[in-house]
Amino acid sequence: MKRILLTVMVAIFALSSAMAQAVHQPTMGKTEIKLYHQPPHRTEIILPQVKGYTIYKGDFHVHTIYSDGEVTPRERVREAWYDGLDIIAITDHLELRSYEQYMLRAHAPYNPDGKPYQYIRGGAGNKTDHTTPIYCDLDATYDEAVAFRDKEEIPIMVVRGTEIWRNARTIGEYNAFFLKDITDVAKPDIIESLKEARRQGAIVIHNHPGWRRKTMDKSPEQEQIYAEKLVDGIEVVNGLNLYPKMIDRCVDEKLTIFANTDCHRTSAQYYPRGGEIFRTMTFILAKDCTEKAIKDALLKRRTIGYSHNHLIGEEMWLKEFLNAAVECKFLAENEKKGHRAYQLTNHCSVPFILRRGKAIYTLNPFQSIRVNFGKNKETQVYRKPEFVVDNMWTVGDKHPKFTIEIDK
Ligand SMILES: [Zn+2]
Incomplete structure (x- = not known):
């Protein structure tokens, strides 16, 4: 034992003196000196176990250069891991491929026939136009992301997804993920697209429901989509925007609460790293981080939305989260x-x-704080540690009020 200890001590001494030497050594005519040896760090977001579930962190809405995003699929995977996520669904638009023409121009010599891959389009102009061709393989984003993840051994779940976008003011936008084949989802009629996503066992969510709309009420098209049970959840937070009325809709219609970034540029442009704020994400309360367990959690509505240190969810889960995270000790x-x-x-x-x-x-x-609680003037009974939690949002456009359990 003594010998092991001595060996370890000698090793530590040798290592520390080697480091000191590295810092103080003259350059000895070298052409290049590495001034920074640290690999980039992942942000670890520490969350409590809640009712026997682990909380996994997911973002189910990001874009790449294969639609109208500005980064590659592989960078999305790398970035997600640095940002502390466990799961990412890359959801390039079916219909909007802003960079495609640039890419086609660059690659024209390789595709002399110019044969289009898909004919489907909609979205930006709020017009449905099925004549503009899409040349690319719609599953390419996912394939590239997964190949890169495996090659680099990045421990993160990558989910096959897409955003379906026809008319922002009437139909709205929907993300489908846990798909098997994105190309099959590209159909001129959005109802048929959503039904195909369903057939593939995907989860479908209604994205940023207030975007480009004057009211949060459902349009006739949306009424139909909801009535046909083609939606599992709602993006109650999109990036920096919260749609508080959608918490009520989720509870009323038994839909899952989601919070996603909808990042088009690097996440660091919206959520600077190294600070006290993480990127917008969905906390998923699941048994483990397998596709089966995550889907089960999402379908059973065990989620809490996180954005800019605000937590959005059903009252029951917010209460459990607070009590699992905060310890309350009776002092005197x-x-x-x-x-x-x-x-x-x-x-x-x-x-x-x-x-x-x-x-x-x-x-x-x-960190800890100390708080005193006096007696109720009428009953003369000591008040319990009860607070309104101002950075939590729940149904009825309000912040919930919870008692924190003492000495649990
Ligand atoms: Zn989007």
Whole structure:
């Protein structure tokens, strides 16, 4: 044992002196010196176990250069891992391929026949026009992303997905993911596209429901899509935008709450890394990180939306999340001052903004605060540690009020 310890100590000494030498050595005529040896770091987002479930972090809406995004599929995979995600669905538009003409021009010599791949288009102009050809393989984004992930051994689930977009003001936009073949989903009639996604066992969500619309009420086209049960969830948060009324719709119609980035550029442009805010994402409460368990969680509505340190969800899951993340310790009872003192400790990466009357307490990640609670004037019973959580959003356009369990 002693010998092992000695060997370890010698090794540490040798290593540290080697590092010191590396820093202080003269350049010795070298042409290039590496000033920075650190590999890029992944942000670890620490979240509690909730009711026996692990919380996985997913983004089910991003774009690449294969539609109107500005980065490659492989960069989306790399970036997602750095950003702390466990799952990503790359959802390039079926109908909108902004960079295609540039690419085709560059590749013209390789495709002398100029044979188009698909005829389908819609979206931006709010017009449906099925005559503009799409030349590319719609599954290429996914194939490239997965090949890269496997080659680089990046531990992240990549999900085959697409965004279906015909008319923003009437039909709206939908993401389908856990698809088997995106090309088969490209059909002129959106109902047929959504039905095909269903046939493939995909999850379908209604994207940014307030975008380019004057009302949140369903259009006749949307009424039909919802009535035919072609939607599993709603993107209650898209990027930086929250659609509070959609929390109610999710609860009323038993749909799943999602929060996604809809990133077109690098995520760091919208969510600077190294700060206290992570990219918008969906927290998924699942047994494990297999496709089966994640789909099960999504279909059973075990999600919480996260955006800019706000948490959006059904009251039950928000309450469980808060109580799993925050430890409340009874410290002392002061009969003279008429209060009981508690210590609140936040064991997760998300802060909580706790309000009691006019007093606001910010409980930062991995820090503690002390709070006193006096007696109710009428009953003379000590008040429980109960707060309105200002950075949580739930049904009825409100922040929920929760009691934090003591000494659990
Ligand atoms: Zn999008």
